[in-house]
Amino acid sequence: MAFINNETLNVFKQKANQLVNRTFDKHINLAVTGLSRSGKTAFITSFVNQLVNENSQSKLDFFNVIHQGRFIAAKRVPQKSLHVPRFAYEKSLSAFTQTPPTWPEPTHGISELRLAIRYQPEDSLLKYATDSVTLYVDITDYPGEWLLDLPMLNQTFEEWSDATNLLLTQTIRRDKAQPFLDKINQLDPFEAVDEDKLAELSAEYTELLLHFRHQLGLSVIQPGRFILPGDLQDAPILQFFPYTNFNNIDIDQYQNADDNSLIGMLRARYIEYKERVVKTFYKEHFVNFDRQIILADCLTSLNSGPESFKDLQHALNLIMESFNYGKSGIFTRLFSPKIDKLLFAATKADHVTPEQHEQLTTLLNQLVHQTQHQLSFDEIQMATLAIASVKSTKSGVGEHQGRKIPVIQGRRVGDDKLITLFPGTVPNKIPHQEFWQNKTFNYVSFAPLDAVAENQALPHLRMDQVLEFLLGDKIK
Ligand SMILES: Nc1nc2c(ncn2[C@@H]2O[C@H](COP(=O)(O)OP(=O)(O)OP(=O)(O)O)[C@@H](O)[C@H]2O)c(=O)[nH]1
Numbered sequence: 001m002a003f004i005n006n007e008t009l010n011v012f013k014q015k016a017n018q019l020v021n022r023t024f025d026k027h028i029n030l031a032v033t034g035l036s037r038s039g040k041t042a043f044i045t046s047f048v049n050q051l052v053n054e055n056s057q058s059k060l061d062f063f064n065v066i067h068q069g070r071f072i073a074a075k076r077v078p079q080k081s082l083h084v085p086r087f088a089y090e091k092s093l094s095a096f097t098q099t100p101p102t103w104p105e106p107t108h109g110i111s112e113l114r115l116a117i118r119y120q121p122e123d124s125l126l127k128y129a130t131d132s133v134t135l136y137v138d139i140t141d142y143p144g145e146w147l148l149d150l151p152m153l154n155q156t157f158e159e160w161s162d163a164t165n166l167l168l169t170q171t172i173r174r175d176k177a178q179p180f181l182d183k184i185n186q187l188d189p190f191e192a193v194d195e196d197k198l199a200e201l202s203a204e205y206t207e208l209l210l211h212f213r214h215q216l217g218l219s220v221i222q223p224g225r226f227i228l229p230g231d232l233q234d235a236p237i238l239q240f241f242p243y244t245n246f247n248n249i250d251i252d253q254y255q256n257a258d259d260n261s262l263i264g265m266l267r268a269r270y271i272e273y274k275e276r277v278v279k280t281f282y283k284e285h286f287v288n289f290d291r292q293i294i295l296a297d298c299l300t301s302l303n304s305g306p307e308s309f310k311d312l313q314h315a316l317n318l319i320m321e322s323f324n325y326g327k328s329g330i331f332t333r334l335f336s337p338k339i340d341k342l343l344f345a346a347t348k349a350d351h352v353t354p355e356q357h358e359q360l361t362t363l364l365n366q367l368v369h370q371t372q373h374q375l376s377f378d379e380i381q382m383a384t385l386a387i388a389s390v391k392s393t394k395s396g397v398g399e400h401q402g403r404k405i406p407v408i409q410g411r412r413v414g415d416d417k418l419i420t421l422f423p424g425t426v427p428n429k430i431p432h433q434e435f436w437q438n439k440t441f442n443y444v445s446f447a448p449l450d451a452v453a454e455n456q457a458l459p460h461l462r463m464d465q466v467l468e469f470l471l472g473d474k475i476k
């Protein structure tokens with residue numbers, strides 16, 4: 001007869017418990033996106049930081065699992081996909097812990113991080129079966145520019161070229177684009193291709209896109225990969241450009257042009273780009289996302305003027321196409337994504353006084369829902385919030401001409417000076433000419449206010465509401 005001693009029994013119990021836990025463990029693939037500089041890195045850093053440093057003083061009251069005292073702990077664990085770069089959490093956090101604190105460096109592609117959150121279940125079934133459950137959250141950071149390419153999948157090279165030509169010849173882009181357009185329009189599209197010349201013109205087109213994004217604050221950048229090439233830098237697949245003179249060439253001759261002619265090669269590379277770059281992202285990554293947060297920096301666009309704002313509107317429109325599963329032929333044909341929750345966040349809300357936050361949320365809501373096409377989002381629950389991943393201002397009351405007005409105070413980026421101001425009123429709907437004429441909105445970039453200790457939670461605005469919306473139902 002075999003005897004089981006206490007120790008063996010304990011090991012047994014432990015194993016049984018582990019097995020139960022494994023059965024009940026949950027998992028979410030959470031994707032974070034937004035155009036460049038919209039605040040993705042700061043957001044993910046704060047998201048992780050809030051959870052791993054959760055303690056009795058944490059400011060996450062709207063995250064129910066914490067409010068109800070069921071949260072046990074969160075930690076980073078090795079990520080799932082070994083072929084995707086790691087999100088550089090330590091590096092990014094160190095920007096906020098150094099003195100004086102700064103913002104993290106820009107990032108240039110996709111990255112991943114896995115978080116394990118242990119909690120006590122409240123769900124009646126789970127509660128009797130186990131003391132704790134782990135929710136694994138795989139967070140992916142990817143550039144919103146990649147979503148701008150989706151509509152290209154439905155366009156031929158001619159259609160895309162014509163659409164891009166239209167964009168390049170509109171007011172704000174025209175001045176800068178004209179010399180490039182002149183060069184293209186002088187080319188003989190049927191001549192034998194010179195690959196060096198093609199590379200040179202592609203580089204020129206990329207420079208234009210970079211100028212539009214970073215100097216003019218524009219958002220509609222196509223192909224998105226051109227300004228964020230990652231490991232495709234200098235690859236021929238990123239060496240093409242729109243042919244902007246279709247009106248003046250013989251279409252039959254174009255249809256019959258072979259790949260060794262200039263226009264033939266442009267067309268071939270465009271097709272290859274769609275197949276290998278655009279589709280691959282959707283097939284390898286996008287289809288696996290369960291939840292998505294889209295960060296939009298409405299305040300910088302408001303500050304940059306009507307053209308920049310209109311462009312953000314246009315870009316959000318294009319981005320929404322990626323979540324339009326109902327009608328879009330692209331999705332029914334090629335992919336079956338499964339995103340069930342979509343959160344739009346207006347970032348950097350700490351740049352305006354608190355009573356403006358509601359207006360900012362309403363404004364983003366209008367931008368998201370203004371889309372001309374009747375999109376079908378039946379399957380997706382959507383919400384809009386105004387947030388600050390890392391709150392960098394203090395708010396208070398000041399006086400102007402004998403009147404009390406709300407103000408914010410922060411360290412201005414550039415000269416580090418502590419300044420106090422009322423940045424102005426955020427329009428609660430898509431602004432008309434009057435708003436732009438009066439130009440009462442004055443946005444100033446602030447540096448993070450105070451350095452935090454490594455185990456201290458970063459100050460924020462509404463990150464707890466973000467957590468509740470994105471994870472709340474999975475952590476019951
Ligand atoms: N005041 C304030 N500024 C913020 C906040 N989040 C981001 N910023 C500002 O926005 C800039 C861009 O933030 P990132 O988090 O690097 O944005 P990103 O989307 O990762 O940018 P890329 O990596 O270039 O695509 C920062 O350098 C800050 O100036 C915030 O919560 N508050």
Ligand SMILES: [Mg+2]
Nearest residue numbers: 040041106107
């Ligand atoms: Mg980044």
